[in-house]
Amino acid sequence: MKYIQVTFSFKAIEEYQQDLLIAELADIGFNTFEDIENGFLAFIDFNTYSEENLKNVLDQFEGEFDCSFVASEIEGKNWNEEWEKNFEPLIIDDQCYVRATFHEAQPQYKYEIIIDPKMAFGTGHHQTTTMMMQYIMATDVKDKEILDMGCGTAILAILAAKKGASKLVAIDYDEVCYLSSLENAALNGIDNMEAICGGKEVIPAVEFDMILANINRNILLDQIPTYANVLKAGGSIFFSGFYESPDLDMIKEACEPFGIRYVDHKKIGEWVAANFKKD
Ligand SMILES: C[S@@+](CC[C@H](N)C(=O)[O-])C[C@H]1O[C@@H](n2cnc3c(N)ncnc32)[C@H](O)[C@@H]1O
Numbered sequence: 001m002k003y004i005q006v007t008f009s010f011k012a013i014e015e016y017q018q019d020l021l022i023a024e025l026a027d028i029g030f031n032t033f034e035d036i037e038n039g040f041l042a043f044i045d046f047n048t049y050s051e052e053n054l055k056n057v058l059d060q061f062e063g064e065f066d067c068s069f070v071a072s073e074i075e076g077k078n079w080n081e082e083w084e085k086n087f088e089p090l091i092i093d094d095q096c097y098v099r100a101t102f103h104e105a106q107p108q109y110k111y112e113i114i115i116d117p118k119m120a121f122g123t124g125h126h127q128t129t130t131m132m133m134q135y136i137m138a139t140d141v142k143d144k145e146i147l148d149m150g151c152g153t154a155i156l157a158i159l160a161a162k163k164g165a166s167k168l169v170a171i172d173y174d175e176v177c178y179l180s181s182l183e184n185a186a187l188n189g190i191d192n193m194e195a196i197c198g199g200k201e202v203i204p205a206v207e208f209d210m211i212l213a214n215i216n217r218n219i220l221l222d223q224i225p226t227y228a229n230v231l232k233a234g235g236s237i238f239f240s241g242f243y244e245s246p247d248l249d250m251i252k253e254a255c256e257p258f259g260i261r262y263v264d265h266k267k268i269g270e271w272v273a274a275n276f277k278k279d
Pocket residue numbers: 031120121122123124128129132149150151152153154155156171172173174177198199200214215216219241
C-alpha cells in the first residue's frame with residue numbers, strides 16, 4: 001500500500017498550535033503523526049492526499065507560525081519497527097493495562113489489552129483515546145450492543161468486550177485499521193466483534209445500546225444523523241476527537257434535533273471527550 005509522508009518543519013510553534021494543526025490535518029485524512037526534531041511527520045493514504053487541501057489548511061494558520069513541508073511517496077516502511085520503538089505499556093485508571101505482544105503480561109490488572117497498532121490509531125496514549133477508555137471503564141457495558149465508529153486499532157471495542165459487552169461492531173474507512181481491528185480482536189481472544197471497512201454507509205441497520213466515536217468534529221457532525229438512526233432510546237454516545245470551543249457546542253446543536261442530549265465532558269490538554277444520551 002502506498003502512503004504520502006509529509007515532513008513538517010517549524011521555526012516557532014506553540015504546543016496548542018501544533019495540536020490545532022494536527023486536528024485540521026486529521027480532518028483532511030492524515031491519520032498517523034510522529035514527532036521529529038523541530039516538527040513532525042504526518043502520513044496519509046496515497047489516494048486521499050491532496051496538496052491543495054494541505055495548502056488550504058496551512059493558509060488558515062497564516063501569520064501564526066513559520067512552517068515548511070516536504071511531501072514524499074513511501075511504500076514498505078517498517079511500521080512495526082517504528083511503533084515497537086515508541087510503544088510503552090499504559091495503565092488507565094489503575095485497572096486497565098495496555099501493552100504490545102512483546103511486553104510482559106501483568107495479570108494483576110483487571111483488564112489487559114494487547115495491541116499491535118502498526119499504522120492504525122489507538123494505543124491509548126492519545127488523550128482522546130485515554131478519555132474514551134475512561135468513559136468505558138466508568139460505564140456498565142455488560143450485555144450491551146456497541147458500535148465503535150472510527151475504530152482504529154479497535155482498542156475501545158476490545159475494552160468494551162472485556163467488560164462484558166455482548167456484541168461489538170467496529171468500523172473504519174481505512175483498510176489498515178480494518179485489518180488491525182481483526183488482528184487485535186484475535187490477539188485479545190474477542191470473538192463477538194464484527195469488523196467492517198467503510199464509512200457511515202456501512203453501519204448496520206440495527207439498534208445499538210451505545211456508540212463510541214473518536215473521530216473529528218466535521219466527520220462527527222456529518223455522521224450524527226446516522227448515529228441517531230441506530231441508537232436505542234436510552235442509549236449513550238461517547239464522542240471525542242475535538243476541542244471545547246467551538247466544537248462542543250456545534251456537536252450539542254447537531255444532536256439536539258434527535259433528542260440526544262449532552263450529559264458531561266472531560267478535557268485533557270485541548271482535547272475533549274463528551275457523553276450524550278438519547279431520550
Ligand atoms: C482518532 S482515530 C480513533 C481511533 C480509536 N477509536 C481510538 O479511540 O483510539 C479516528 C479513526 O477514525 C477513522 N475515520 C476517519 N474518518 C472516518 C469515516 N468517515 N468513517 C470511518 N472511519 C473514519 C480513521 O481512519 C481513524 O482510524
